[in-house]
Amino acid sequence: MIRARFRLVLPEDVWVTEVSTSFPDATLRLLTGVPTGDRVLELGEVRAENPERVTDAIRDHPDISGYEQLYAGDSRAIGQYEADESGLYEFLWASSLPPEFPIVVENGEMEFDLTATREGFEAFGSALDETGRRYELLTLVHIDDRESLLTDRQREYLTVAHRRGYFDVPRECTLAELAATLGVDTSSASETIRRGTGRVVGQFLLDRD
Known part of the structure; x- marks a missing residue:
């Protein structure tokens, strides 16, 4: 795909x-x-x-x-x-x-x-x-390998972050608000989103080469 x-x-x-x-x-x-x-x-x-x-x-x-x-x-x-x-x-x-x-x-x-x-x-x-x-x-x-690109948790967090407008400019929600929605602390939300975003960006850059 x-x-x-x-x-x-x-x-x-x-x-x-x-x-x-x-x-x-x-x-x-x-x-x-x-x-x-x-x-x-x-x-x-x-x-x-x-x-x-x-x-x-x-x-x-x-x-x-x-x-x-x-x-x-x-x-x-x-x-x-x-x-x-x-x-x-x-x-x-x-x-x-x-x-x-x-x-x-x-x-x-x-x-x-x-x-x-x-x-x-x-x-x-x-x-x-x-x-x-x-x-x-x-x-x-x-995106043929999208299922193996992200863990289930990374996919969940990134999906919720996208829907809540966390990646919009300006942001529609803060990290604290996002963490509250996910039911986790801010450090866990930040780390999972950072790692998931890094994988997605890395995949994109590799496909552009």
């Missing part, structure tokens, strides 16, 4: 392109998307210095309807809405490989992950080339 991350330049006439280029310092994260006919029901997150300005632009865009704000903070907001997303998802939905969320959009460019067999990955790349869109392959990691 192969896990890869792509960066794709979005069409200019897609709503998320227009909003993200209007707020180039903001990060828009599409947390999930469910097709509903020719539209998509989305759960989206905005991370910005002033997220209210960005969410107002999303709510007021003609391609957005039924915007409902679910969370609002100083630098982060989450909303649910319906969107005309044919230009954003048309290639991903048409492929045999569904998009993996979250999909991250910044300043008119979309980043997304893909997990596939080697044959599926090569077919996806060929299909992407045929679209003529500009894109970049950011990372490529072979």
